[in-house]
Structures are given as structure tokens and as C-alpha cells.
Amino acid sequence: MYASDKKAVVDALRMAGVSPTSQRVEIAYHLYNRQEHLSADQILEGVNGDYPAVSRGTVYNALNLLVEKGLVRELIAAPGKVFYDPNTHPHHHIFYVDQGVLMDLPAEMVQVKNIPVPEGCEIEQIDVVVRVRG
Amino acid sequence: MYASDKKAVVDALRMAGVSPTSQRVEIAYHLYNRQEHLSADQILEGVNGDYPAVSRGTVYNALNLLVEKGLVRELIAAPGKVFYDPNTHPHHHIFYVDQGVLMDLPAEMVQVKNIPVPEGCEIEQIDVVVRVRG
């Protein structure tokens, strides 16, 4: 998702057929504005900074909806470590194991070729995660 | 890990500096002998087929130890879906989302190039998971 301000977030949600409720806008805006990959819990904390504004359930619902509508990408970096990435363009990831931080790798930096697609199957996503230590 | 019989498993464990307790041997042997990717739970069930022989905690401890010692590879296919792979040679994976099944892709079938390694970091593993639907 690309959205520089809350109005743009509202438009992006509407365009994807998602009612832009205040909670969803807060969540999407927060995810966009931090140029990191955030976990559901980090988003919950971030959105509820001053005072509780959004419930846990809504954060999960909203994130799942955004993933389903293709506005956000879900990334699994390690067992129990799910991150959400507002960048849906093709690109890959590097995971700093010791710090638990996940960063982007531009698509050009990694070449993936010759993916075999079985009959009748459709590639949903190709995840390339480079796990580095140190 | 490559081990055709229990004696070979014992040797492999010893070589990696892991005391070959009977439970660990059972677990490693079971994982090797099924040419699938198994979850911790499937391994627990499999090892305890006839009568309870190994506790849940031990299965998790043993698997984590084997991963740490490089005898087994840990694969994350989806949130909450962790599989263990006795094949530690370079290769990739294809995940059939609808069936929840993870299969090998020979390394030659996917070319990954130009991985940038940050200063002072060491690549631990490169995970390529092709997620297909249908």
C-alpha cells in the first residue's frame, strides 16, 4: 500500500473495497508510516500509544483483511514471528536473527529463476528470506 | 542429516556433539525415515505409535538441539506451521497452501543470485518458499 497521509489511506481502502473505519485507517496508516516491518503486537502498541483506541481483535481482523485484499503482505520470519509489510511490490527480505529485525531487499538484488509451477496451481507468493547472524 | 539406520543416527549425533540418548535417537531416526517434512506434533505421534515413549517437551528440546547443531533444518511454511527437514543440503521448498503440505524443490530448479551480505554478518540460511494455491 502506498499512502502518504490519512486521506490517501482512506482512498486506498475504499479502492480495495474495504470500508475505511477509523480503526482500519489508524492501523493502515501506522503500518505505512513506520518504514519497518511490524508485528501485530507492535501495531497494537503503536496505535494505542496515548490511550487504548483499538482492540487486539480489531488489529488482527484488520490486518487479515488488508492481506486478503492485497494491500499488505504477510511475512513469516521465524516461528511465532509474523510481520506485516505495506510494500506489496515484488521484493525479498533479510532477517537479522539476533535482533529479530526484518528488512527489505530490493527485488533486483536477488534473482529467482525457473520456478516450476505444478499443473493447475497458481503461484500466490514467492518468499525469499535471507537469514543472517551477527 | 543422513543416517540409514539407528547406529548411523547415533554416530551422526555423536559427531555433532550431541549425546545420543534413546529418545533423541528415536526422534532423529523417525524424522529421517519418513521422507516428508514433519511437524513436532507429527513426530511426537509417530515416535509414540505403540505406547508413549517420549514426552512432548523432549521432542521440542531434541528438535531445537538438532536444528542448533545443524543436523536438521527448521522450515516455516505459514504462521504456526513449522516443519523439520532432515535434508540440510541446499534446496528450496514449495508449499501447497490449501493442503498445508510442504515439498522439496531441488536447488537447481531455483536460481538465487547476488545475495548481499552486510558487513560482519554471516548467512545462516536462505529460505525460498514458493506458495502455490490449487
Added chain:
DNA sequence: CTTGTCACTTAGACAGGTTCTAAATTTAGC
């Protein structure tokens, strides 16, 4: 303005998978 409907949010209960803990057991070194 009032009502009814519908989608959404909420809090808390629940579920699955993994780790932790304390006690019991086994292993290894003398």
C-alpha cells in the same frame, strides 16, 4: 425524528503450539 438493519468493534474466553519448571530418572566420570 425514530426505528430497524447491518457492519463493525469490543472484551474476554478459548485454542493451538511452544516453552518453562520442578521433580524424578538416567548417564558419565571417578
Added chain:
DNA sequence: GCTAAATTTAGAACCTGTCTAAGTGACAAG
């Protein structure tokens, strides 16, 4: 055979994430 250290066990605890039932709010029709 002892003793100490490592390992296993059962079960409690924990963490993410989902479900449920009730409550809230927006909106259209009367």
C-alpha cells in the same frame, strides 16, 4: 558402586491468534 551433571517427564504457564456474544455506530426507510 557413588556422586554430580545431564536429561526426561508431566504439567503448568505462556504467547499468538481466533472465536463469541454483546454492544456500538452508521445509515436508510418510514
